[in-house]
Amino acid sequence: xxxxxxxxxxxxxxxxxxxxxxxxxxxxxxxxxxxxxxxxxxxxxxxxxxxxxxxxxxxxxxxxxxxxxxxxxxxxxxxxxxxxxxxxxxxxxxxxxxxxxxxxxxxxxxxxxxxxxxxxxxxxxxxxxxxxxxxxxxxxxxxxxxxxxxxxxxxxxxxxxxxxxxxxxxxxxxxxxxxxxxxxxxxxxxxxxxxxxxxxxxxxxxxxxxxxxxxxxxxxxxxxxxxxxxxxxxxxxxxxxxxxxxxxxxxxxxxxxxxxxxxxxxxxxxxxxxxxxxxxxxxxxxxxxxxxxxxxxxxxxxxxxxxxxxxxxxxxxxxxxxxxxxxxxxxxxxxxxxxxxxxxxxxxxxxxxxxxxxxxxxxxxxxxxxxxxxxxxxxxxxxxxxxxxxxxxxxxxxxxxxxxxxxxxxxxxxxxxxxxxxxxxxxxxxxxxxxxxxxxxxxxxxxxxxxxxxxxxxxxxxxxxxxxxxxxxxxxxxxxxxxxxxxxxxxxxxxxxxxxxxx
Amino acid sequence: xxxxxxxxxxxxxxxxxxxxxxxxxxxxxxxxxxxxxxxxxxxxxxxxxxxxxxxxxxxxxxxxxxxxxxxxxxxxxxxxxxxxxxxxxxxxxxxxxxxxxxxxxxxxxxxxxxxxxxxxxxxxxxxxxxxxxxxxxxxxxxxxxxxxxxxxxxxxxxxxxxxxxxxxxxxxxxxxxxxxxxxxxxxxxxxxxxxxxxxxxxxxxxxxxxxxxxxxxxxxxxxxxxxxxxxxxxxxxxxxxxxxxxxxxxxxxxxxxxxxxxxxxxxxxxxxxxxxxxxxxxxxxxxxxxxxxxxxxxxxxxxxxxxxxxxxxxxxxxxxxxxxxxxxxxxxxxxxxxxxxxxxxxxxxxxxxxxxxxxxxxxxxxxx
Numbered sequence: 016x017x018x019x020x021x022x023x024x025x026x027x028x029x030x031x032x033x034x035x036x037x038x039x040x041x042x043x044x045x046x047x048x049x050x051x052x053x054x055x056x057x058x059x060x061x062x063x064x065x066x067x068x069x070x071x072x073x074x075x076x077x078x079x080x081x082x083x084x085x086x087x088x089x090x091x092x093x094x095x096x097x098x099x100x101x102x103x104x105x106x107x108x109x110x111x112x113x114x115x116x117x118x119x120x121x122x123x124x125x126x127x128x129x130x131x132x133x134x135x136x137x138x139x140x141x142x143x144x145x146x147x148x149x150x151x152x153x154x155x156x157x158x159x160x161x162x163x164x165x166x167x168x169x170x171x172x173x174x175x176x177x178x179x180x181x182x183x184x185x186x187x188x189x190x191x192x193x194x195x196x197x198x199x200x201x202x203x204x205x206x207x208x209x210x211x212x213x214x215x216x217x218x219x220x221x222x223x224x225x226x227x228x229x230x231x232x233x234x235x236x237x238x239x240x241x242x243x244x245x246x247x248x249x250x251x252x253x254x255x256x257x258x259x260x261x262x263x264x265x266x267x268x269x270x271x272x273x274x275x276x277x278x279x280x281x282x283x284x285x286x287x288x289x290x291x292x293x294x295x296x297x298x299x300x301x302x303x304x305x306x307x308x309x310x311x312x313x314x315x316x317x318x319x320x321x322x323x324x325x326x327x328x329x330x331x332x333x334x335x336x337x338x339x340x341x342x343x344x345x346x347x348x349x350x351x352x353x354x355x356x357x358x359x360x361x362x363x364x365x366x367x368x369x370x371x372x373x374x375x376x377x378x379x380x381x382x383x384x385x386x387x388x389x390x391x392x393x394x395x396x397x398x399x400x401x402x403x404x405x406x407x408x409x410x411x412x413x414x415x416x417x418x419x420x421x422x423x424x425x426x427x428x429x430x431x432x433x434x435x436x437x438x439x440x441x442x443x444x445x446x447x448x449x450x451x452x453x454x455x456x457x458x459x460x461x462x463x464x465x466x467x468x469x470x471x472x473x474x475x476x477x478x479x480x481x482x483x484x485x486x487x488x489x490x491x492x493x494x495x496x497x498x499x500x501x502x503x504x505x506x507x508x509x510x511x512x513x514x515x516x517x518x
Numbered sequence: 519x520x521x522x523x524x525x526x527x528x529x530x531x532x533x534x535x536x537x538x539x540x541x542x543x544x545x546x547x548x549x550x551x552x553x554x555x556x557x558x559x560x561x562x563x564x565x566x567x568x569x570x571x572x573x574x575x576x577x578x579x580x581x582x583x584x585x586x587x588x589x590x591x592x593x594x595x596x597x598x599x600x601x602x603x604x605x606x607x608x609x610x611x612x613x614x615x616x617x618x619x620x621x622x623x624x625x626x627x628x629x630x631x632x633x634x635x636x637x638x639x640x641x642x643x644x645x646x647x648x649x650x651x652x653x654x655x656x657x658x659x660x661x662x663x664x665x666x667x668x669x670x671x672x673x674x675x676x677x678x679x680x681x682x683x684x685x686x687x688x689x690x691x692x693x694x695x696x697x698x699x700x701x702x703x704x705x706x707x708x709x710x711x712x713x714x715x716x717x718x719x720x721x722x723x724x725x726x727x728x729x730x731x732x733x734x735x736x737x738x739x740x741x742x743x744x745x746x747x748x749x750x751x752x753x754x755x756x757x758x759x760x761x762x763x764x765x766x767x768x769x770x771x772x773x774x775x776x777x778x779x780x781x782x783x784x785x786x787x788x789x790x791x792x793x794x795x796x797x798x799x800x801x802x803x804x805x806x807x808x809x810x811x812x813x814x815x816x817x818x819x820x821x822x823x824x825x826x827x828x829x830x831x832x833x834x835x836x837x838x839x840x841x842x843x844x845x846x847x848x849x850x851x852x853x854x855x856x857x858x859x860x861x862x863x864x865x866x867x868x869x870x871x872x873x874x875x876x877x878x879x880x881x882x883x884x885x886x
Contacts, residue, residue, distance in 0.1 A: 069522070
């Protein structure tokens with residue numbers, strides 16, 4: 016199914032790209048080769064609906080996505096100018112018929128993204144051959160469809176998709192000892208004494224002082240608990256529920272394989288969700304520099320400014336990630352250029368002095384490249400969001416007021432804004448849920464825990480999701496959560512939903 | 519080349535279709551799509567289908583926004599999902615607009631209500647002729663010259679005779695290369711149908727009753743339009759006297775006064791005589807009333823007209839009795855008593871919106 020047949024860039028765009036490529040590399044951007052393809056809007060939206068990959072496994076949600084994109088386009092509500100995917104080489108798609116200034120802006124923007132993909136550490140473990148992997152996934156799913164029937168496979172894909180946010184977003188970056196359930200038994204015995212001995216005592220008369228009975232008792236208690244824990248399954252809570260199900264749920268081989276596909280793709284897309292603000296900010300920063308300093312000539316600059324303003328516009332009452340990222344990066348550049356950081360800066364409380372603060376360090380550019388290397392949205396905002404920036408950008412927190420049934424501005428207080436922003440971004444705004452016990456009630460039932468952090472789950476969705484987990488686990492499934500300020504246990508046992516209060 | 523996405527799109531539409539079918543009773547009784555109908559399509563609001571995930575409810579959420587305003591200022595209803603990233607959305611409440619052609623909708627209706635296809639009554643030999651330009655011929659008028667084909671022929675000939683030079687690709691068609699579009703005349707039997715709606719607009723028929731009629735009429739039209747190529751619709755209103763009106767007036771008009779149903783039946787009779795010979799037309803009179811007729815004498819007259827004049831000529835006569843503020847009269851009862859075994863007369867009572875579904879099933883379920 017060759018979606019895109021013509022890969023030649025028209026001569027004028029090729030020339031434009033060579034020019035922009037030169038500027039970008041001169042600025043220090045570095046990326047895998049970029050292959051541009053010019054698509055008509057139908058094909059562009061098709062690719063967009065498929066997440067940027069021309070070959071995906073068949074699923075109705077791509078059709079839904081496409082339907083909405085096309086309608087958005089026809090009604091003039093939304094236009095996609097560009098798409099770029101994290102692969103090597105990078106594939107980027109341009110919309111046929113855009114003006115040349117738009118195409119140039121897009122190319123400059125894409126070079127920013129491509130540089131970010133290559134150098135940001137959160138993208139380091141991603142599969143750069145994902146184009147091939149996606150095509151292989153498609154072929155595998157198609158094979159299962161041919162063998163087991165469309166609806167059966169589709170139904171299972173729906174079930175798996177319902178769980179695709181239950182992964183451990185940080186798993187690719189750290190080695191979690193507790194995620195390894197296989198520790199050799201002899202190793203463990205060596206590390207864990209079989210009885211409580213207390214602390215080593217050199218003088219016998221000191222024994223009761225060093226190891227008083229209460230202490231020994233508490234040690235004994237801990238050992239019993241520890242041993243009980245070892246009898247638990249899993250021994251430690253597991254956050255990567257998808258992989259847990261893959262390992263332990265009773266699945267057919269093809270189901271196992273589909274689950275793996277969904278999990279692979281979820282992990283592949285995770286860094287993009289993790290770096291939305293900083294990634295878009297970085298790309299916008301570079302397109303604006305490349306265009307205004309180099310690429311746009313006097314006849315184009317007004318059109319560029321118009322387009323750029325559209326991208327980074329502050330919509331009243333909303334937060335535009337392009338704008339937030341761009342402004343924060345510029346702010347960082349200025350601060351490090353002027354030396355507005357460190358102990359002296361923090362401790363200075365003379366406003367006038369602060370306003371005139373300029374040590375002429377010129378470290379801005381260097382700092383920016385460092386930021387793009389190490390940060391994701393959470394660490395980026397945590398480290399660089401300042402009270403001054405919040406005031407300048409007129410940030411505020413809002414909340415739903417159930418009395419008036421409106422969203423209302425709550426506060427312009429810096430700590431609150433920061434806490435809210437980080438709270439919304441942490442774990443991608445997804446709830447933390449982990450497998451606590453897969454042998455609950457000693458009957459092989461699955462016990463999940465939602466770590467409640469102030470916001471309730473949407474109960475109707477939670478129930479449907481629970482049912483989908485049951486479909487895979489095939490034994491009753493429980494979720495401990497809090498809503499309406501009460502600890503509760505939701506249960507689905509294959510036919511009925513149950514709910515009971517804990518405590 | 520068919521698009522890759524087509525398959526997913528078709529599957530998506532199929533799922534939506536399934537949803538609509540599932541909830542058809544609801545759609546029928548609420549007539550939600552009626553106001554939105556375009557020429558050949560209706561657009562139907564369907565709740566967005568969503569893959570359930572563990573996610574936050576929107577209640578406690580909130581987020582961070584940007585712009586002017588003091589604490590306490592509302593952000594307005596229009597900004598339902600302001601703020602950063604993924605937070606605060608509520609996709610469960612989004613609506614999709616599913617577009618559907620009238621044919622598809624009628625098919626759904628037919629499947630769901632298990633409606634039999636109608637066996638057209640009138641003469642089958644009403645023939646419509648239609649010319650379609652489907653073929654290509656070697657002779658023809660210049661105005662129908664087929665440029666592409668002609669040049670292709672010339673190219674083929676030049677390659678075959680070795681006179682084609684790729685370096686200088688000049689193609690000169692000669693007389694034998696010329697191709698012309700040609701037409702075929704297709705004949706298709708056509709079946710004509712007419713719906714004659716009549717409605718009681720006496721004082722006892724209120725807005726709500728008319729709405730019931732309007733929704734019922736929409737579904738009847740959808741089905742009959744699907745069954746017949748050519749459908750005409752006429753409207754009659756009556757109180758003590760009957761007159762023909764336009765569609766707009768039919769649904770808007772408010773009259774007072776008493777009710778003489780026979781006046782409407784006489785008008786129906788006259789219409790059929792003047793314009794719709796039954797051997798050429800499939801005739802569907804529908805009559806909606808609250809059943810409160812002037813008196814026994816008029817009802818007797820109605821029964822006579824029906825028995826002698828109308829019923830022998832029509833495919834089906836449907837009487838829908840809606841319940842008005844003053845309750846419903848006994849006209850439905852009278853009809854049922856007089857035409858107990860009459861195949862071509864259907865009586866249905868429509869007390870409220872939930873009855874529309876059954877009324878349509880009763881009206882159209884006979885396959886006449």
